[in-house]
Amino acid sequence: MLYRGDFVHTVQLSDIMICHDYLLGKSSMFVSMRRPRFPAPSYRTRATIPSFLYLQASFLLPTFCDLHLHAPQFLYQGTGLHLPLMEWLNEYAFKAEERLDREPDLARRVYTRLGERLVENGTGAVLLFGTIKEETNVILAETMQKIGIRAFIGKLSMDISTRPTYTESTPSESIASARMFIDRIRALTAHLPDHARLVEPVLTPRFVPTCSDALLRGLGDLAEQTGIRVQSHLAEARDQMKAVQESRGMSDLEVFGRARLLTPRTIQAHCTYLTPEEFSRLAQHGTAIAHCPLSNAYFSGRQLALREALDRGVRVGLGTDIAGGYSVDIMGAMRWSVGMSRISEGTRLEQSGCQATALIQATVSVNWKEALYLGTRGGALALGLGGGVFKIGAPFDAQQICLLNPNSAPAGIGPLDFLASNLQSFELSLEMVEKWWCVGDTRNRTGMWIQGRQVFFG
Template sequence: MSPMHWHSRVWCGTLIDCPRIGQVRIRENQTVVVNQFGFIESVEGGPQTEEVLRARYPNSNIQILSPGCFLFPAFCDLHLHAPQFLYQGTGLHLPLMQWLEKYAFKAEERIDADPELARRTYTCLAKRLKEHGTGTVLLFGTIKERSNLILAEVMQSEGIRAFVGKLSMDKSSSKTYVEPSPTASLEAAKNFVETVRSLNTEGPKLVEPVITPRFVPTCSDELLDGLGKLAKDENVRIQSHLAEARDQVNWVERERGKPDIDVFDAHGLLTPRTIQAHCTFLGPACFDRLHDRGTAIAHCPLSNAYFSSQPFKLREALDFGVKVGLGTDIAGGYSIDIMNSMRTSVLVSRMREGQRTESLLVPSGPPVEEGESVSIDWKDSLYLATRGGAVSLGLPENAGRFEVGSPFDAQLIQLFDGSTQEGVGPLDFIDGVPNESAISEEMLEKWWCIGDMRNRIELWVQGRKCYERRQ
């Protein structure tokens, strides 16, 4: 039988993605063929009729997009504390280390003590992620294996690509929320990796384990050294927090006598498989080191506003070639919507640029030179939320964009009703739609600025639909 007879799905319409930083690519009249494994097999341009498509792909599901609709890559969330979803949107008035003690540790301990609560929390979390277009997520869990296995099972059953980290922490300011020893913590981490990898699944396996030292203050040198060796031996991704807040940075300097980036590096935890959250207190030399190590950064601008006394140097990190994606940092950030992270990342960068240019506005000061801006724009942030996240996670080569070989992780977005020409959800086109079917950059920017979940019709992860908006 010819290969054209076993394609699982064919899409025809407008594709929009961000192949590289600063670029938005709008391709009309595209035909995308997704095979039975959920990967894109071909992308071809040129208008097609339904009759021609059905003749060419007789055993495939064919979907022709309506005017006003387009496919966009699913979002990647590079930093989210799953158990903290329990108290999302509350308790953001304390410094980081106090906040952990009063809110985070207690919520995580509750989850570990109550499997039913864990399942309810994680099921609700999965629902909200899908509503907001997140198809891939890097998750911090808790210290107990059972709760993390529930998290992995829920994400797999809900069709979300999830990287699940069982917390490793043999030191803590909480006497009741800590693992008994480095040896016990390492044994638990190793067992968790093996168990997740052996989980039986229907369809594509979407869940993978992640080595997760919470951060330097909660991990002894012995534990960090063991986790570095485990990650190398088992070829597992690593996630943690790096240089996040002033009180945390001072804590590490006081306890270890050196910055946390040196601690991580000494134990083999800065690798091409590592994603470090925040990094707000890093400068050029550290960015250069992260680039050399291949380590990525999860930029969480909303939680930085609450817990860091200075913003992340995003533009500088990108200029050094560091891999960067976006994270929500639930519950340090109050919004699970990556679109909020995108908007906040641009806002913070513009404030940084305003501060920079104001500092130069003195009579004897040098002029602002072209190319020195530290701001990003909406196109840059769309890249970070999609392709940037995929690259940071080391997903298949073309993941995060619509190219041959990429997993079909996509959201179907509608900006306007093709029959009435009226905007959908919060979008209004007062002067009418300029072209009956074309999606322009101006229309896309409007969606980026004020669009919401009402514009999201469907979400697909590796060729399987996991969300459909209720009418």
């Protein structure tokens, strides 16, 4: 299949590249990308040419990566956001997860709808927290594989709980279950060719308050033996950090470090209370951060110091954190990340009195281009994937964004309008991409491919 048109990607943090009128060849990977040697046929004759997709008034963009989402919590998405974190977990999260472990038919319905919503919103790769029970997480993996999403599935490991019915009884039981889960998920796709194996297991100690030191050490050993990814929560909220300090006499960063769970294949969510020096420690370990600006606004009491983390060399991507966040849309996470960073920048300048020239020239805010990088390439790098960018040999994970119906100009598709533009001959501009980034929605997404297979038809 050949695609001709405009391609947009972010190779570097602050740079957006628009490749105008390129010809792209693909299978499950990108196999060629070059300027065509022949003029484009007219719009009227394009449909008669086989094996071509012409991107009329649209562009291809790498799919989004969601680095932090609690799959069972999709059951109550958009509700119960009024409590502090530790109370919220006991009142909502644990109950929902335990219910799905009891009701496999409900779990399959929830996970199927979640997968459909992810595809609808352009998410092609997602790092998922599941539940305690192995079978329920296998359902989650089967569902994501069938829908065609690149999914990294985490069976929860937790031997401490405020709900006696929702816990694993001993560290050894929890570690044995995690090992079994790894084997089961790998067996699920073992019969498929490499490019079609879309789901992978992830070690998932929920967070320090639900895990004994013995369990964390055992998971550290297992991570070292298997080389698989690790995910958890780190320095998220004051009540969580206080609980760790009182029970362990140290920070949760130190707890994870002693258990050897800070690795180049680890992604830690939130990290809102880390200091610049602690960001440097994460960078030294190669550990990435899942930045969840919406749920941070509800539960953390502060935002991640995003610019400082990036400046210290930490890999960062975005997460929706369902259901601590209320939307599965990574575009919302991108917009929130910029908005919250602008607030942080304003607070910094106010506190400084705007006296020092060097302080004024420096900034802790991020812009929309950088946020787009975090939602695509940044997330892919955090997951250790070769995607998030258009290059030969990268997985063909792409979404088609349509801006304009040629028959209805200057009104664009969905919420987009181009009222002062001359659209007689369409030429994609950076301003058009920015307009879509700010106000576009699912109506602009007309196709999506994962590993070369089309999984969404708009």
